[in-house]
Amino acid sequence: MLKGLLRLAPYAAALFTLISAAHAEDGRRVFTGTLGKTPIVVELNTTQPDEVNGRYFYEKYHRDLALSGSLHESTLTLVEGENRYGEDEPLPTLKLEETSNGWQGEWQSPQGKKLPVKLAEAKLPAPTSMTLPFIATLPQSAPYEYLRLQGLKLKPAKKENFMGYDLQWWTEPESKISLFSVESGLPKDDLQRVNQQLLGRLWREVISYHGCLLQGGVNTDFMQQAEPKMISPAVVSLNISTSYYCGGAHPDFGDSPLNLDVRTGHPLSLADVLWVGAGKPLSHADRDSTGDQPLSASESEAYSTYQREVLVPWLIKQFTTLYPNEMKKPAEDDDNACDYSDESIWGYSPWYFTTKGLYLGPYFARVARACDAPDWSILPYSVVKQHPGAVKLQLPQD
Template sequence: MLKGLLRLAPYAAALFTLISTAHAEEGRRVFTGTLGKMPIVLELNTTQQDEVTGRYFYEKYHRDLELSGSLQDSTLNLVEGNNRYGDDKPLPTLKLEETANGWQGEWQSPQGKKLPVKLAEAKLPAPTSVTLPFVAALRNDEPYEYLRLQGLKLKPAKKENFMGYELQWWTEPETKISLFSVESGLSKDDQQRVNQQLLGRLWNEVISYHSCQLRGGENVEFMQQAEPKMISPAVVSLNISTSYYCGGAHPDFGDSPLNIDVKTGHPLSLEDVLWVGEGKPLLHAERDSLGDKPLSEAESDARYRYVSKELVPWVIQQFTALYPTEMKKPAQDDDCDFTDESIWGTTPWYFTDKGLYLGAYFARVQRSCDRPDWSILPYSVVKQHPGAVELQLPKD
């Protein structure tokens, strides 16, 4: 499943009036300037001088153009684009010389047209009082994406009443990515926390879209649908289904749910809700997106052992008792085998009004078996095995 690759730092509430210089991790540097008369944002990694990589976008269009090449002394020779999925056609080039605060030189088309290029180390506008925590955190962690999002705005779309809560849908026009915010039914503070997560996720999906565009070339596909599954005073739960082709042999699809603890605004891991192991549940196991310290190797190993040795066998046992017909081992090898432990190890899950939905994930040749509509664990069962977070779950 295509997911955003960013790990975000905590949001600083204080507002900064000074403008800072862009510093990205892993040797990446971000520049702003012009190509011809058009403003651009450019990111470069010159750590390996014989294999320089980068990308840039025109501020008017926001779509990435890939860069690759080499750095010799203070001269940067780059090719724009690639022939990864097409004919061996001529490509535009950039030849740049290093300056005291950036690069300057020229861009040349395959037909010989030349345009001047001037770049300086990027200066990043400070977050404002209305900047989402997700976007504010990009300023330090992913300044290139931070600058891209400065030029994008959400457009209000339809309104919807779902389970007694008013939802406002928003769309980012260039990518067509849509998600909702909750406009009524929660307290002001709860609503703010939840909407920061929801709209942050929308922007993260916009970043994923552009990442897919960069890797996929001319035949890229990225179609997405978000669907609310349950909203209550305790949780907001939704599923995001994505069909995508970002290069490679085949297109694919997958689900990436978001489950939010209303009282804290934190995303919930399955261990937060359901725990069938020994001892205390693994608390907040999937909260890297809020800037929490990543799991250590020992913690990751412990979680893997719990999922494979305890959770998955337990889930199969429960579903076999609840849905004996669906869980019956198939007569033929190419039929859907829901007794296979490997299909439950990376379970997408979300809340429903009937119980906790746990999805299956099959190998490519059996992807039609994904998303069974029956694999719901009743809340009466879930409540017998509470997770790390105390939640008021509905009745079955």
């Protein structure tokens, strides 16, 4: 089954028919062509002629180079790269003239070397029935990223058995992003749905890696580790920890779990699993097949109010009963202590399933991030089952 899943759009572009690249709603347009004799992919936003911005990558290397400049009548003048840290170094430039289907002109290095540039409106390989659902959305939502993924492949890494389920790990070599697929232990259709989501998440993280590189420049740091937390006939749950520096004053780190309903393959929100408010749980639009559809404005406001006024006070009360020592408010003169009684740290908790219960983590400000991810903040399933969410799940016993 995995062999079929891995015959994805990034690996079979030559077999696809071609469709025209859609223009993004924000004005970005995508072009393909050559710089010298080397194939490139270019994204440009020329909606503000005096502040044109964009990026491009060589198909051989896949890493973005930033573009900025201006458009005067039909002449586009761009600078490649940025002097981010106060340098005053000369940078390569591009001077392009608009054509009926793109741009042409020349690239010039700071030393004076010149190479011709020819660009045409991008034609995208069309997704097929074997394309991951996430990747199949990219021609419309992110054609530039879709074209980048055409040249990237996953490599098999280690195998392991976790909770009786065989896992195959996969790595994208350039970013070193890794994640697993489930090879056995679930019905065939469930395996397919779950693995589509898992591999889709891997590719999302690859895109995030390249976004970090573009934003941070040469000093970028992006390290990630995925860890399965629980697999059962009902759920697949894992945590993704990322340590990153994408420019700015400080590096940072954080957790971004993924929790899947095995029956549907859809991502689960916390309200799908745990609901302590009045009435029925709020309807969450993130239970679609890709997890991309955001909450509506009214849903978002209602859920934010529920989190702040209902869920957080309830959660603090539960943890104070279960873990009185850990939740004890520290002395005012103890600047190094972690105050887990502070309501503000529980508003948007990263959460995942464990064999012992539902893990909900606090989120501290940067200065106190060492207090993140305590190992004790687990809500037993006996408590969770008393407050079921919008999705009926078969939860384990404590």
